[in-house]
Amino acid sequence: SAEAAFRGGPGAGVRRTELHAALHERAAALGIRTVAAKVGEIRQDQHTVTAAGLTARWLIAADGLHSPLRRVLGLDHPVPGPGRYGLRRHYPLAPWTDHVEVHWSRHGEAYVTPVGERLVGVAVLSRDRRPYDQHLAAFPALAARLADGPGATPVRGAGPLRQRALRRRAGRVLLVGDAAGYVDALTGEGIALAVATATAAVDCLSAGRPEDYPRRWARVTRRYRLLTAALLGAAGHPSSGRLIVAAAHRAPAVFRTAVRALQ
Structure with missing residues (x-):
């Protein structure tokens, strides 16, 4: 890191x-x-x-x-060429850092942004078009942090x-x-x-x-x-x-x- x-x-x-x-x-x-x-x-x-x-x-x-x-x-x-797509969801969790985190997998990247006292945004960018939860599973450490917090918002996407x-x-x-x-x-x-x-x-x-x-x-x-x-x-x-x-x-x-x- x-x-x-x-x-x-x-x-x-x-x-x-x-x-x-x-x-x-x-x-x-x-x-x-x-x-x-x-x-x-x-x-x-x-x-x-x-x-x-x-x-x-x-x-x-x-x-x-x-x-x-x-x-x-x-x-x-x-x-x-193949386009890149973005998916994002907000989780009702207290931020665990005051930085924006970028996690990499072989499928894409996950971006974690603190946006409130008890709200964290998690966006995934990738060329692979797959459901959000499948993308998240490629980041085990991040997925473990989010496991106890249900999604506060629906998944939204954009692209290419x-x-x-x-x-x-x-x-x-x-x-x-x-x-x-x-x-x-x-x-x-x-x-x-x-x-x-x-x-x-x-x-x-x-x-x-x-x-x-x-x-x-x-x-x-x-x-x-x-x-x-x-x-x-x-x-x-x-x-x-x-x-x-x-x-x-x-x-x-x-x-x-x-x-x-x-x-």
Whole structure:
């Protein structure tokens, strides 16, 4: 095993539902208008774009991993090979550590995150499509810790995780977050990248230079894409995983540097 802490202090483990509620409350407090509508057709000309009955100068599409807007705009790019999938469940147990734990098996990885005083999230990422309990059985030490705690939530899943976009911009529409392309969840940077790419999009539009956004997107996401692709290659080979963990155990300073690169 190997252990490392973030440089700037601990992070925050929180359920996504609580985060969404906090974001919604903040937007409401700032007086931001929210429209509940489904975007289907997108129409745009030289000066405006129209979606869901609203017309504006620009549209930022942040509609997730399997972005319908990316598909409508003809920007989906097929990804060859077997896809990776994620499954997660929350358990009503007191966290046994204040770290995020990553457990490896020959089938995939399990990620354990403390998200409350008596709540632990356990997510599994794998190319093997099998029931959650079968995945969990591949991690005997972790399964033993969870044996006395019934699942607090149903199993939820997502995938395939790898997504590509032909471009990050189509006319007056800019793709941000997962909609702009996604490598994998194993480094846990989805929200950070969503914020970073959305900031880049807004900066480019504010400066009157939307044509700069694809380059800004590439620069903002480069470290994530390279590091995640490298770790994903190792995750696909159990022997590589064992070597990486052993090396991290023997060289903790190097491991800390790698972990802090994710901040």
